[in-house]
Amino acid sequence: MARHTGPVCRLCRREGLKLYLKGEKCYTDKCPVSRRNYAPGQHGKARKKLSNFGMQLREKQKVRRFYGVSEKKMRRYFKEADKMDGITGENLLKLLELRLDNVVYRLGLASSRPEARQLVNHGHFLVNGRKVDVASYRATVGDVIEVKEKSKNSPKFKELVEKHQGKTPQWLELDTEKMQGKVIAEPAREDIEIPIEDHLIVELYSK
Structure with a gap:
């Protein structure tokens, strides 16, 4: 972004x-x-x-700012979601939820999505044992995300994990001792944290 x-x-x-x-x-x-x-x-x-366009614009901006993506990237996600089977709006939100920075945040390994993006970019995380420093990396079911060994001793990560216990969404699994999370399912529509009328975004980009 x-x-x-x-x-x-x-x-x-x-x-x-x-x-x-x-x-x-x-x-x-x-x-x-x-x-x-x-x-x-x-x-x-x-x-x-607000006009109809105004409501569509505000909904799109809300989602962009929530996940921290640029307009160019948002359009790419929409085009991909539109080609997938199922409801386009739900597909779009699913793609955004599976971003690595969002997964890190949802696991409780960062206090906010902007912080998660920074930590990922600085190389603090491994995905399936390999360092990934691209915030937009798309996690898939079965992926294991963990704090790299050198960073596990950081008081910051220990404090974050302790505060986040019990708040992990159903599509993720967290092992607090290992500071390791796993994607066990694809995120469902009801897993989205903020109220989003995704159909308005679809209407905006479909013009």
Whole structure:
């Protein structure tokens, strides 16, 4: 994704919900979305009635920011999802959920998706015993993701695993002692953390 250098909390406020881009801060009273639940800027409090296109655009932007992908990459995912069997919108979300940075975050080995992307890029993880430093790498059923041996002694990873116990989604399996996770199934539609009307994204890209 083109690197966002501004305050990420503004992105959450723009979408009107928490995208969990700041890790622990998102779960505290300091979260700007909880304190100022309106869009940023001078006219943020003004109520605006969105057109059909506006609703489609906001839904697409919400998903892009949630998973941290560029517009170019998002379109590629859509084209691939459209060629797959099944419902295009659900296929799109499944492809995004299977990104390695998202899997790392969902396993609790990072406090946020941006942090997971950084940790993956810095080479802290192995997939099936081999180092993978590409955040967009697509995990498949049976893949084993683990913290590399040199990083396992880091207090950061130990703290993250302890805090995340019991929060692993059903399609993933986590061994806290080994700091190792496994993809045991493909993610289902109900596994998505935020409310997304994927049909609006499909309508937008189908024009």
